[in-house]
Amino acid sequence: MPQAVIDTWxxxxxxxxxxxxxxxxxxxxxxxxxxxxHEVDIFIAIK
Incomplete structure (x- = not known):
């Protein structure tokens, strides 16, 4: 897992x-x- 993804989480x-x-x-x-x-989107479930 790229460090950028870890930092984003x-x-x-x-x-x-x-x-x-x-x-x-x-x-x-x-x-x-x-x-x-070089590109990742992170999707977060919200209420």
Whole structure:
């Protein structure tokens, strides 16, 4: 797993854990879509 993906997940956890997000995670279906060797989209389930 590229370090950028690990760093992004850390940012996601921090964002939703801070209590400042206007969205609430659903924790149902989060996934990574690897488009190429240099591009990844991360999708987060929210309520």
């Amino acid at each position: 850390s940012s996601i956890w921090e964002h939703f854990g801070s209590g400042e997000s206007k969205h609430i995670r659903a924790y149902t279906t989060d996934f990574e879509l690897y488009k190429s060797g």
